Amino acid sequence: MSSLNPAGESEVYLFLLGMNAAAAADPVEAGRWALAESRKRDRDADYDIQPFPAGVNLPMPDFTAFCATYTGDCIKSLITSSDKGAALLQGYDVLLGRFEKFLSYDEYITLAKPLANEVFPPYQYLMAANRLALINALTTAKAGRVEQSTHALGTFIEKLHRHLALQDNLIGRMVFVAMLSDAIDVYSAVLQESERNTVMLDPLGEQAKRFHPVVAREFALVHNLAQEMDGHPELLQSGGNMPGFVSRWLFKPNMTLNALIPIYARMERLALLSPEGFAKVMETGVVPQPETSSWLNYLGHKLLQDGPEFDEYIARVHDLDVKISLFNQVHSLHRDVDELINPYSPKAASPASYQDGQVCMPGPLPDKRGLRCLWVGSL
Structure with a gap:
């Protein structure tokens, strides 16, 4: 049980915990501050957690033109409306850069003690960055650079897959399930325009x-x-x-x-x-x-x-x-x-x-998020 409240350090956990810090701030230091503050509250339930003293957080992208939640219809909106995405990509270089840095790590350990009032990382920024990365891939493909987009998406999916396996808490695991699902749909959409005949995912x-x-x-x-x-x-x-x-x-x-x-x-x-x-x-x-x-x-x-x-x-x-x-049956077989x-x-x-461009399979439990559906329509 003590291993679930480790005394060591997971840099990527601290990085994610501080991922929403101001552009000039160091996410790892912001995460270290947030963890220290949460541990003060662990010891004193009446303690008011203090924000990191380095300015306002990064702005969140406005996805009103697409959809705000992860549901079965979201991916259709994302793919078919991606021509609106070029303007949305402007001004979020810091968030995308941090997302790329996060994906470069190969370890993850939640350092917070498991408690009912546990402070969780700002997963909404992770999911927003994932959506921006997919819009970027779609925009690249629609600009005629299809092979560049497919190569980038293949590598991107491998990284998401790796981080899914590293997640040690339920919320993080479900966040990466949703992000990986969207990335596979976008990859499938771009491959409809690609010259690559056989692609298989692990x-x-x-x-x-x-x-x-x-x-x-x-x-x-x-x-x-x-x-x-x-x-x-x-x-x-x-x-x-x-x-x-x-x-x-x-x-x-x-x-x-x-x-x-x-x-x-x-x-x-x-x-x-x-x-x-x-x-x-x-x-x-x-x-x-x-x-x-x-x-x-x-x-x-x-x-x-x-x-x-x-x-x-x-x-x-x-x-x-x-x-x-489904992806492998469509794009490999x-x-x-x-x-x-x-x-x-x-x-x-x-x-x-x-x-509507998606092929779906039935399953034993309801699928509100379209996880067992695959986009096979055109861009």
């Missing part, structure tokens, strides 16, 4: 699919919360009038943590299954719940029942693997829509559907 490897680092942080989060609540009635009732023996009767940390072990072990197993294996488990409709006594451990029982539904997040990673399979094989049901007849 499928997600074990490091990118496994949830062990995420599970470890989630378990540590509950462990730390349990330590804070254990025997502290002021955390259970405003005013702190509840006797300590009552709080200990209502909340039993060890019982709560023991109930989580089989649930988290199941998460790791589901993550490492093939898409077909994952679909079969989901078809059973059985989602085990943490078991702890609602009478002997009332607050622990409530905490576990109100926790996040992890199957959805694991499904997003499998959906991304399906997108990569040159299959038509009615010949595509769904990794979720490889022995069944092709259930692929085509609409």
Whole structure:
């Protein structure tokens, strides 16, 4: 558990934590400041975190002309409206430069202690920079430099894939799933105009699919919360009038943590299954719940029942693997829509559907973000 609050340093984590700092600031130093401030609040819940004393943050791009969220329709807007992107690229050289620097790192360790009020990196800047990079690739291709764009996108996707595997917390993992999905769609769109006949992407490897680092942080989060609540009635009732023996009767940390072990072990197993294996488990409709006594451990029982539904997040990673399979079938095996094989049901007849430039596959859980769809239309 101590490894989840390391005393060492991860420069790329500090860089990302300070990525939104003013243009003249050093992102690593800004991140170091933010981490130090968050640790002060860890020790004193009433401490007000102070901003880095180096001016206002970098401006965020305005994506109103495209779409503001990561949904299934977003990629269509991004690709078909990219002619508006040239003007948008102006004035964000610092953000794009920092994004390129971030992707050059080959390590990542979250240095913050897993807590309910943990300070997270400014992922919105990372996602904005990713979108700017994709608009730049589309603009380059539409200017007639298609091969330059395809080469850059291939390298770009390799870097995103590497950083997906490095992410050790749930939010970061999902951010990179979304960014990689968009990059693959843009790559597929540009390849429609390319002279390259065969292009294949590496499928997600074990490091990118496994949830062990995420599970470890989630378990540590509950462990730390349990330590804070254990025997502290002021955390259970405003005013702190509840006797300590009552709080200990209502909340039993060890019982709560023991109930989580089989649930988290199941998460790791589901993550490492093939898409077909994952679909079969989901078809059973059985989602085990943490078991702890609602009478002997009332607050622990409530905490576990109100926790996040992890199957959805694991499904997003499998959906991304399906997108990569679709990409390889289209751009390497040159299959038509009615010949595509769904990794979720490889022995069944092709259930692929085509609409508005995208080919999509069904899956075991809803896909609100278009992760198992691939853009096959023109630019």
